[in-house]
Amino acid sequence: MKLKFSLVTRRTFLNTLFFGWLAAFFSGTVYALMRFAFPTLGKEPDFVVLNWKDFVDIPPNSVKPFPWGGTVGLYYKKDDGSMIALKGVCTHMECNVAYKPAERRFYCACHQGWFDADGRNISGPPPKPLESFAITKEGEKLIIARKGVKVELPKA
Amino acid sequence: MLTRHIQNHLKRLLNRTRLAAVAALLFWTTPLGAAAAEKIAVFPEVPYDGYIVYESLIVFWAAIIGLIVIIRMKLREIERTQALGADRQDKDAPLLE
């Protein structure tokens, strides 16, 4: 059925068409720009593969850092020789933590947070313990994985 | 006699320093040769990706032409109203609330 009068003015029609098309055009452009500017939004790895030799002989009560994606992990050999792997990043504001061998605790210098030898937060602002990883030895390789992750090594 | 002659020549040709020099030469020049021969792809190599790029170009042109058409419509409209003298706003016109 034909209307006697138009529902919108010419101006509204043209402006809507223009700005709508422009919006579509720009969103396409912006999308391309975003994909360029945000290359790989860093995902942490599920596991890392290291050389067993490099870590097995560190002295007791010491820590050896290893790369965990873009951050740091700490391979920690306690006094009794047992070994754990912790993420070396403070759970408060993500500063790197340091190991204090004399106190046998981990210290975060940013806001004076302390973690015990198992990574539990004991003093200061950190709200959670340091993330701990599972350690497995596979031949000559040391595999440090996130807890619960099934490690599948690529067939080299 | 002749074999001894040849043996001496071979010995000289293949003596250790010479071999080491040749080996070093080959070792150091091969990667350079390989890098020069390797062409860096400045356009997506996989044909599927290449087609997507061309298709995007067509869509892009469609968008540009659409925008130009709309702008021309707006231009025609403003020229029409200007010809009528209807494009000026009366500053003291009362607003309909």
Added chain:
Amino acid sequence: MNCPRLRDWLEERYDLDGIKGIARGKFVPEHRHDIWYYTGGITLFLFLLQFLTGMLMAFYYVPHVDFAYKSIIEIVTKLRMGWFFKSLHHWGAQMAILFLFVHLFGTLLMKSYRKPRELVWVTGFILLGISIFFGLSGYLLLWDERAFAAVRVATGGAGAFPVVGGFIKAFLRGSIDVTGETLLRFYAFHVAILPLVTLALIGLHLLFVQFHGMSVPPSLEKEKLREVPFFPNVFYKDLMIWLVVLGVVVTLAVLFPPEIGVKADPLAPPPENIKPEWYFLFLLQTLKLFPGSILGMNGETIAILTVSGAILFFFLIPFLDRKSGRGERSPLFTWIGIFYLIYFLVMTAVGFLS
């Protein structure tokens, strides 16, 4: 747009009607040569495009002699659409400089430089020099053998200036030869110094144009011409033309992405038959015309001085062309302008073909 509350909010604080009045007051004369009016806007648009794509490149480019070449390969191979934005930056540069020359020769031949618009010419001329330097500095950032050789020649040529040559050469190079120091300071020029100077000069250039209005060619000056309001009529036309230009640049970028050359090696000889970017060809060809020594004096110095003299003359045309300043016909300077244009075109073509 119809947002009455936003309008009221702004109107309580700013003189919107005043701004609108100024905008509505801008008129553009209509005549058979008015198509040339669009060349300046196109150049501006292309430079803005360069700013944008340049900013994108700056996210990932590393201006260090050991990493520059690699970072470009990373951009082109590893990033999503990296190859496209680099190609767009390359083709945008080519088109920007092309339209810059079109705009330059257009204003020259139509004598837009004449009184009262001398300062528009002056600011425009400085912008020309800056744009050429933009091109040279940007090109070095590729750190391929061609760019390296081109900058060596260009800075070496600058060194041939009497008295100040050595100083200019040392300043540009940052060292005795083209090195990582050169790369770093060319990067500083390209990314920080030149953009700011360009913005300031474009601001002045546009301000003067707004103040004086659009120049009308001398032959049509006496006629009563119809005037079209800039907002929105000519603005819409500008937009349409800019969209076409954008389409052309994007198409060139997609269909002809530039190849990545061989990495620069300071110890290697320059590659065979090396040529600079096309907008330098006419200069190079001119230099080639001069013999090694003239009357016992260094040929290169004479060449540089002659070329500089010609460029200086070009710069001073508004002040030398008295007749145009008085509103009279000035065929001498028309011919001089045509001569410059033909010389530029012929020398560029010769440089290209040889």
